[in-house]
Amino acid sequence: MTEQDSATPIDPAHLPLLITTFLDAQFAHDADTAVPLCLPDAVVTDEGYDFRGHDKIRDWVTNAASEFTYTTELTGASRLDDTRYDAIHHLEGDFPGGVADLHFRFALRDGLIETLTIEP
Template sequence: MTEQHSATPIDPADLPQVIITFLAAQQAHDAETAISLFLPDAVVTDEGHDFHGDDKIRDWIAKAASDFTYTTELTGAFRLDATHYDVIHHLEGDFPGGVVDLHFRFAMRDDLIQTLTIEP
């Protein structure tokens, strides 16, 4: 059964601090700061692949930062409920297609990232 959430637009500054810190660390290619924001049992899903735990997520952060050159602009932020957030980024760069809007869907637990799903 799929959970139903109603999205409430919020100012990006009103996102949980851990999400703000993660997004900044990701842009700075700071894998150590980024990984510190995930729970030990966290899962990241990107391009249809799941990355479980610190080592796999750290590798994903390093690889994602090195494959392509791109610019990113945060274009929307939504609170789905007390623990779920959707942050939309517009990317332009030298990746296939060159332009994409990506949803970064966060689930939080104990003030850390439990899951992150990145998809168009």
């Protein structure tokens, strides 16, 4: 059994406000809202690349997937424990493949985002 197998499904509306606020800001490329929700040494991993610290995360939020037009829908969520959550998004747009279901796996510490890993 993997760690993800032991996750407890939750209604996406019950994700912590910190996570939903970050997701909304990230999809809107609003770094001024997203970055303060992360620890100074936070790491975002997207497409196999690590973005560590506020400056790199700011660049990532501002530029990630900005060359594409897409819609996103929060379709599911799970809680691994008190500090780790998985938010599942369905994306459709003009990016290669046109459709993707992505897991946004968050780890929280001290009331802020410690890590975010985005993967299929």
